[in-house]
Structure formats: C-alpha cells, structure tokens
Amino acid sequence: MRRHLLAIALALTLPVLAQAADGDIDKVNGTVRVDAGQHAGNVSTVNGAVRVGDNAVIQKASTVNGAVDLGDHVQAAAVDTVNGGVTIGSNARVAGTVSTTNGGVRLGKATDVAGKVGTVNGSINLDAAHVGGGLQTANGDITVGANSRVEGGILVEKPGGWFNFNSNNRPPHVVIGPHAVVQGTLDFRRDVVLQVSDSAQIGPVKGATPVKFSGEQPTE
Template identity: 45%
Template structure:
C-alpha cells in the first residue's frame, strides 16, 4: 500500500512539473529585451515581444500580438496572430496565415498565398507584396516603396506617396487608389510613380492623384473615377 501511495505521489508530482513547464503552458507571454525568439510549430502562446532581435513563429501557431523594435518577423503557415509590429525589419506571412494588422516603419512586407490581414497594413519605407489569393480587410498604405498585388484583394483602398503600384491580373481593390503629394521635401521625389492596373483587375472607388504619375490601365480592367491623371490604355 505504501509503495502504491508513493508511486502515486511521484506520478502526480511529475505531471505537475510537466504542466508547469513553459514549453507546454498555453497562452504564456514571451518577452525579451535582447535576443531573438522562436516559437515551435503547433504552440498556443500569448504576446511575443522583444526589443533587439527577430521573431520566428512556426507553422500552425496561435499567438496574440507579435512585436519587435529591431528585427524581422516571420509567421509560419496556417498560423493566427494578433497585431504585428516592427520598426526595423521585414514581415513575412506564410500561406494561409491570419493576422489582425501589420505595421512597419522600415522593412518589406510580404503576404504569401491565401494569407489574410483582417485590418490594415501600413508601412513607411518598404515594399509591400501580396501573393495570389492574399487579402487585406482594411487599407494598404506606405510612403516609399512599391506595392504589388497578384490576384489579391484589398478591402479599403491603397495609398502611397512615392511608390509604384501594380494591381495585377484578377486583383480587386475596394476603396480606390490615392497617390498623395509629399508634405515635406524629405519625402519628395521627382520620379513619377508608375500605376499599373492589369487585365481583369477591379478598382472600385476614386483613383485620386495629387502628383504627376504614369497611369496604365488594361482594356479589360474595371476602374472608378480618375482624378488628376490621364490613363494610358494597354
């Protein structure tokens, strides 16, 4: 009897230790000051934050907000996260990944096939690429950097100041396109942004240009009212 009781106590203690392990505990926040963070595939965690270092989430990970100051952020396929935020670093969402929003200051943003951002994607200096089937529910915006859509969807318009915009074949943009005039000399560029709307693409809403651009629209594309530019038909 005593041996069975001792064995039971030992088993209970071992289970308690395992459940308390940070490798198994769900919804645990992960935070660092210096150093990169990697979250293994299949885990469910809370917020993931570091100051100096990259963040890599494996496949099928569930997490809250993902944030770093200096470092890239890579989210594996079939994952779901909250807000993504970095100051200096690229952001990559693998296929079928979902996020609430993406905000970058300096770095590229890439959304692979069928990736989805439910809210806004904003960038200051960097390219933004949406692969086939990618979707943004809110608006897509940057200041400097090209914007490319490949049979992708944007729900609430595209805005840029100095970047080229390519709305690829079969893409759809609701909410129009807005190319702003630079407010400060710091952001000014004498080069004319190139705006290309490909075959069978749809842009609902006004295409508004506050600076000179080169606008090319496919004969099979559907667009709204054009203000501030004259389209070249391809």
C-alpha cells in the first residue's frame, strides 16, 4: 500500500518538475544563461545578454540592451533584441523570426530559421544556413554565404525613422555566395552593391544590377 501511494505521489510530482524545468527565466539587469542541454520557456532580460548553451531547448530569447548568443543544436521559438547582435551556432533551429534593430545577425552552418531574419542597422551573415522567411535590412551588409538557402527574397529598405543611424553614404553590400540559392524577389529600395556568384541562383532583382563574380568571394 505504501509503495502504491509513493508511486501516485511521484506521478503527481513529475508534471510540476517538468513545468519548473521549462519555466520562464526573466531578469531586468544582468546576463541570463541557459546551460547546455537545459529546457526553458521564455528567456529574457532588459539590460544584459542572453546566453543559451549547446543542445538547449527554449521558447523566445529576448533582450533590449544586449546580445543574444545561441549555441550549437539549440532549438528556439524566436529571437529578438534591440541594441545588440544575434549569433546562432551550427545545426540550430528557430521556428519563428530572428530580429534586431542595432546589431548584426550571424547564422552558423546548417542552422534553420523558419521565419524572417531582419535588422535595421547591422549586417546579416549566413554560413551555409537556411532562412525560410526572407532577409531584411536598411543599413547593413548582407552575405548569403556558400551553400546557403533563402526563401522569401531580400528586402533592403530606404533609410528613415528614429532607428536609422547610418550617417555615411556607403551603400550596403549584398553578396550571394557560391551555390547559394535565393528564392523570391531581391528588392532594393536604396542604392546597393549587389555581387552574385556565377554558381548562385537568385530570383528577380528590383532596384539594382547584379555583378557576377567567380571563386569563393568577390575580389572587391
């Protein structure tokens, strides 16, 4: 009888433990960390970075003033920051969007982002990665590295508004690397330098003239 009651008590406790293990982690000041292999809910801070270890599973990772770093094989629902960059390791998966305002975005090898990757003042760099919802920026360079794949096209907007801090007149450089594929329209609403590998595949281009290059990267 005692053993039976113990089994019932353990069964009732397990969901509570699972909920606690997958609970939200929320701070105002300071870095938030999720250890390798840990499961968590939404992970957020206001003034600080978000660091997620390899093989962890989380919901949304977000901060206002700080960077977001996701390790290899991490699974996340979405990633968002305002003043900071986003770095995602290899073989990671983001089910939604990855966005920042003032900072760059780097995606590692074989990483998959199902939604859009966007920034206003920052570069976007894909290293043999996949993005399903397109790329968007106003003042940043874009590198779709070798063997990367993008669906949803590329949009480079005309600068304007409070968050466009680019004071120089240098046009963004957009590079589509060897064997990369960009499906959808490449829509440039400001002057850009568009360089496309002779082995890449791209969709229709609006607002720019592609310049072909051979080899691993452009010479200029």
